[in-house]
Amino acid sequence: MSEKLNLVIADRDTGYMALLADYIRETEWSKRLSVRQVTKPETLREHVRSQSAQLYLAHPDFDFGEHAGGCRIRLYETKQEAADPAAVTGIYKYQPLHQLLGKLFELYRQLSATSGSNTDKDAAAVYSVFSASGGVGKTTVSIQLARAFAENGDRCLYWNMELVPGTYMPKEADAELTARFVYGLRANAPWIGDCLPGILSRAEPYGFDYFSGFVKAKEALDLTRDDVLKLVEYVKRTGRYDVIVFDLDATIHDRAIAALTGSDEILWIVTEDGESSARTFRFLAQLDQWQGKGGSPDVQRIRFVMNKHTGYAGNALSTDGMSDHRAAPISAKLPYVPGWKHAHGANRTTPEPLFYAGIAKLASDVRVGRGGGPGDYRSDNKIAARTYP
Structure with missing residues (x-):
């Protein structure tokens, strides 16, 4: 069975982040995800630098920095941004949380398979x-x-x-x-x-x-x-x-x-x-x-x-x-x-x-x-x- 993924959510909307984090902790998603919340861009960059998570969900205002590592997905405010093929891979913010997490996990699987970062153990x-x-x-x-x-x-x-x-x-x-x-x-x-x-x-x-x-x-x-x-x-x-x-x-x-x-x-x-x-x-x-x-x-x-x-x-x-x-x-x-x-x-x-x-x-x-x-x-x-x- 796969181990929990560490997820870092980066957004200035603390109310939204708290709602999403609570939903993860109180549902079956708690068996698959361990979540942290970030409100400052420099804190997100430090997480990326230290490779503290496998998955990052960040608002476009947040810069990941120069360090590589982790699967990075944007949290877009509009459906148009999320659907734009020219944009960085991301998901629409304002949708039912179970759908959002399902799509988030799906994108993680796809991007990990493409990059080869998934292990056979998973x-x-x-x-x-x-x-x-x-x-x-x-x-x-x-x-x-x-x-x-x-x-x-x-x-x-x-x-x-x-x-x-x-x-x-x-x-x-x-x-x-x-x-x-x-x-x-x-x-x-x-x-x-x-x-x-x-x-x-x-x-x-x-x-x-x-x-x-x-x-x-x-x-x-x-x-x-x-x-x-x-x-x-x-x-x-x-x-x-x-x-x-x-x-x-x-x-x-x-x-x-x-x-x-x-x-x-x-x-x-x-x-x-x-x-x-x-x-x-x-x-x-x-x-x-x-x-x-x-x-x-x-x-x-x-x-x-x-x-x-x-x-x-x-x-x-x-x-x-x-x-x-x-x-x-x-x-x-x-x-x-x-x-x-x-x-x-x-x-x-x-x-x-x-x-x-x-x-x-x-x-x-x-x-x-x-x-x-x-x-x-x-x-x-x-x-x-x-x-x-």
Whole structure:
């Protein structure tokens, strides 16, 4: 969970500053912000010089001085000043305080991401669930993984990135608001934080938020590599979540490649049949095509997860029986559940304790240091990717 941000407010209007400071201290914002008030320009410059805060909200009459440091946002008296693209980044002073603080925090996240001042410690961990084949239970694993993270105390977001999402989650995202969110993302608009809550729903009683997918397939198809990289970076730095699970299509479209590239870890779902292994190694080889195109997924971040396990497979994904033998380690095995053929998503719950025990262990393993533990020899993944014909 992110630490509190130190906020310095600089304005000669002491009544307004007291009102804003009291609101922060008496509401949920007190968990995210620690506030100080400044009425003299020289005091503000001293705060900046000593780097006593990460965030400064100052009236245009206040000079920040010559020293660098901190995220600086202006507090404008008029809407016209706040909306002026030629002006220094800022927000309109006279608006509901919860909206002002929401926009302030959103601007901080955007400016910090741009400047690189945000740390990985402040960002959510991003896990993409992927497969080279359809029908392997990828979405079931994704949803149950989100549930396990939430039950473990993490603030979790499940985001469906499939071209045509299934009906696993009960509530569709608002199509108009989703389109506005994507537009704002492309334009780096400060108001996209207002859109995000409207396109998300809560999976009750499991305790995680979800985006059920794009209602119109064309919107998903139109997403560029940059769009998806911005999306991943944005949601991981909102401060709302500890963990984000992206459920991806079994495709090498740019939107999937970008999500894989922006992930801390890739959970690659496979099954016991030979076709799953063959397609997996061919996909791994194809990933090299994205080298030099803004980066490609790091195959050493892949954790192979065998779903629908019946007890026949060993501890490695392999191409036994083919002319060119390849192998890569399997990190987790989830048992085959015949009764789930006619059940959906989050409803695939108890009484299947063995499956959920495997999911819970997988969730715990990937959260340890955001990476694999001893014995997870991911260098083998890189060898497999580069040597498959």
